[in-house]
Amino acid sequence: MAELGIEAEPTLDRAPEGMGDLAFPCFPLAKSMRKAPAVIAQEIASKIAPEGMIERVEAKGGYVNFHVRFEDLAQAALEDAVARKDEFGKGEPRGVRILLEHTSANPTGPLHVGRARNPIIGDTVARILRMAGYDVTTEFYVNDVGRQVVIMTWGVKHLALEQEPERDADHYRHVLFYQQANKRVEEDPDVLSQVDQMLLKLEHGDEETVRLAREACEKVLAAITESMKRINISYDGFMWESTFVQDGTVDKVVERLKASEHCREVDGAYHLELESFGISGRETKWVFTRADGTSLYTTRDLAYHMDKFKRTDVAVNVLGEDQKLGMQELAAALTIMGVDRKPEIVFYAFVSLPEGRMSTRKGRVVYIDDLIDEAVERAYDEVKKRRTDLSEERMREIARVVGIGSLRYNIIRIQAEKQIVFKWEDALNFEGASAPFVQYAHARACSIMAKSDGRAGAFDARRLVTDHEKALAKLIASLPAVIDDCADNRRAHTLASYAQELASQFNQFYRYVPVLRAEGDIREARLALVEASMWALRNALSCLGIEAPEEM
RNA sequence: GGGCGCGUGGCCUAGUCAGGAUAUGGCACUUGCCUCCUAAGCAAGUGGUCAAGGGUUCGAAUCCCUUCGCGCCCGCCA
Numbered sequence: 001m002a003e004l005g006i007e008a009e010p011t012l013d014r015a016p017e018g019m020g021d022l023a024f025p026c027f028p029l030a031k032s033m034r035k036a037p038a039v040i041a042q043e044i045a046s047k048i049a050p051e052g053m054i055e056r057v058e059a060k061g062g063y064v065n066f067h068v069r070f071e072d073l074a075q076a077a078l079e080d081a082v083a084r085k086d087e088f089g090k091g092e093p094r095g096v097r098i099l100l101e102h103t104s105a106n107p108t109g110p111l112h113v114g115r116a117r118n119p120i121i122g123d124t125v126a127r128i129l130r131m132a133g134y135d136v137t138t139e140f141y142v143n144d145v146g147r148q149v150v151i152m153t154w155g156v157k158h159l160a161l162e163q164e165p166e167r168d169a170d171h172y173r174h175v176l177f178y179q180q181a182n183k184r185v186e187e188d189p190d191v192l193s194q195v196d197q198m199l200l201k202l203e204h205g206d207e208e209t210v211r212l213a214r215e216a217c218e219k220v221l222a223a224i225t226e227s228m229k230r231i232n233i234s235y236d237g238f239m240w241e242s243t244f245v246q247d248g249t250v251d252k253v254v255e256r257l258k259a260s261e262h263c264r265e266v267d268g269a270y271h272l273e274l275e276s277f278g279i280s281g282r283e284t285k286w287v288f289t290r291a292d293g294t295s296l297y298t299t300r301d302l303a304y305h306m307d308k309f310k311r312t313d314v315a316v317n318v319l320g321e322d323q324k325l326g327m328q329e330l331a332a333a334l335t336i337m338g339v340d341r342k343p344e345i346v347f348y349a350f351v352s353l354p355e356g357r358m359s360t361r362k363g364r365v366v367y368i369d370d371l372i373d374e375a376v377e378r379a380y381d382e383v384k385k386r387r388t389d390l391s392e393e394r395m396r397e398i399a400r401v402v403g404i405g406s407l408r409y410n411i412i413r414i415q416a417e418k419q420i421v422f423k424w425e426d427a428l429n430f431e432g433a434s435a436p437f438v439q440y441a442h443a444r445a446c447s448i449m450a451k452s453d454g455r456a457g458a459f460d461a462r463r464l465v466t467d468h469e470k471a472l473a474k475l476i477a478s479l480p481a482v483i484d485d486c487a488d489n490r491r492a493h494t495l496a497s498y499a500q501e502l503a504s505q506f507n508q509f510y511r512y513v514p515v516l517r518a519e520g521d522i523r524e525a526r527l528a529l530v531e532a533s534m535w536a537l538r539n540a541l542s543c544l545g546i547e548a549p550e551e552m
Numbered sequence: 553g554g555g556c557g558c559g560u561g562g563c564c565u566a567g568u569c570a571g572g573a574u575a576u577g578g579c580a581c582u583u584g585c586c587u588c589c590u591a592a593g594c595a596a597g598u599g600g601u602c603a604a605g606g607g608u609u610c611g612a613a614u615c616c617c618u619u620c621g622c623g624c625c626c627g628c629c630a
Binding site: 322439444 | 553555557563567573579585589595622624
């Protein structure tokens with residue numbers, strides 16, 4: 001480039017089918033060089049000698065196209081996959097700790113599908129980050145301080161259930177206590193004052209009240225995590241919001257904020273003026289203590305984040321889009337406190353129903369447990385339809401893995417900030433862009449492996465000559481890059497797209513290129529391709545928190 | 553009123569950050585393919601003003617401005 005007197009950023013694009021692998025557009029150079037792009041491309045192409053992985057450089061319509069030497073790329077990638085197995089795609093340790101907070105639901109009842117995106121996005125991003133070489137810890141922040149929890153606790157203490165819970169589980173029981181207590185609070189001023197008194201006692205550390213609230217929360221929390229376990233989600237740790245109230249760190253935060261020049265006091269309550277921090281709307285002040293001196297949610301969250309920063313290099317939070325302002329306020333408060341660190345946030349839009357937003361009060365909800373049951377049941381029907389040779393137990397197991405996979409896939413495949421309208425027909429779709437599609441390709445690969453003499457042995461990638469084989473091998477080779485991209489951007493939906501594309505490419509290969517019937521070198525090379533496909537599919541699914549059955 | 557996000561064939565969606573070659577897949581619909589490694593599959597076909605308008609550029613789904621529609625938020629709630 002320098003030789004030709006060209007100054008340009010060497011941006012490379014992906015070339016279209018049949019045009020090579022990388023492309024350099026010459027259009028931006030046309031003006032300064034006062035030559036046609038096609039001529040410039042010719043000149044550049046003639047000056048670059050193919051070397052290493054690049055086997056051919058050619059000019060075409062204003063682009064310089066680079067062709068990668070397929071044999072080298074495929075040989076390296078397939079050997080890597082076959083040798084590293086479930087580690088294929090895993091990046092080198094980066095020596096960076098990431099504390100990823102997700103789910104963090106109020107422990108007042110079961111999770112519904114409207115909130116299901118949180119644990120699924122959180123768990124998937126955590127898996128991807130681990131795969132990319134980060135040292136990841138996941139954490140569930142338990143909101144055990146505040147009105148909602150007190151109302152539920154009051155209900156548990158004073159009420160008897162008026163109806164049977166939908167399920168025999170603590171979160172389904174406690175949500176009824178919560179709902180009934182809420183009704184009483186609205187109807188009866190006396191109950192309201194009892195709740196207010198309890199709230200005060202809780203905030204002042206009254207032992208009996210703290211114990212009752214903690215017990216109720218722990219029961220619900222345990223039940224929620226049981227539900228999450230069903231969809232392959234677990235947590236490395238839990239952090240209780242009350243911790244920061246009790247150990248005095250919230251008070252320290254409050255003191256530091258009060259010392260700020262942005263701090264104002266109105267009737268005993270303190271707030272920060274955040275107009276100069278890009279906060280806009282009807283209200284630019286952010287209140288951090290009530291008139292009675294007690295703290296507010298974001299103030300306690302501030303203490304939590306100070307704690308996080310002591311424990312990690314990077315803090316990532318998965319939050320609903322309703323938290324955007326709160327996080328802006330938190331970031332501003334951190335700046336005011338002189339803390340130069342901020343959490344990274346992955347925001348997602350809520351899942352709604354065709355009738356509108358999910359609402360527990362209006363009875364317009366789909367609980368995750370119900371969705372899981374329905375998905376597994378539906379998958380069971382499908383397995384039974386297709387397989388008559390399997391044991392009941394085996395069919396149940398496949399149904400579980402397929403049903404849960406398709407549930408997770410259908411939520412993770414959509415970009416987080418796009419709103420989703422929940423439809424049963426989409427959630428239970430087992431064809432096309434779905435987990436079963438990917439799982440099926442994996443099962444087919446396993447089937448071939450099982451019928452071959454064993455594992456793939458030595459092979460020569462030069463024996464892979466058809467377009468189907470080449471496209472598949474290239475796609476397998478790109479898994480590490482896909483993982484890196486998802487990790488860097490803290491996103492997961494593009495990994496779902498990749499898995500779908502990989503499965504599709506494998507299915508085409510499967511249809512048109514015989515493996516077991518092939519002979520000699522060709523068979524060896526194809527077996528290696530099948531085994532590498534199997535690992536790539538399995539590892540991609542694993543990052544999505546989806547299990548890969550060997551038959552289905 | 554203000555802030556943030558989203559808008560891509562009948563429906564769902566990738567690509568948008570880092571502008572480039574005929575806009576990616578799926579569902580649905582029509583039509584083929586199981587004496588051949590699992591048809592939860594493969595192939596072909598119908599279907600697009602990339603919300604609308606303007607601008608920047610050799611080139612815009614992508615960047616800028618305006619408008620419209622939808623969502624979320626603007627509590628001494630969490």
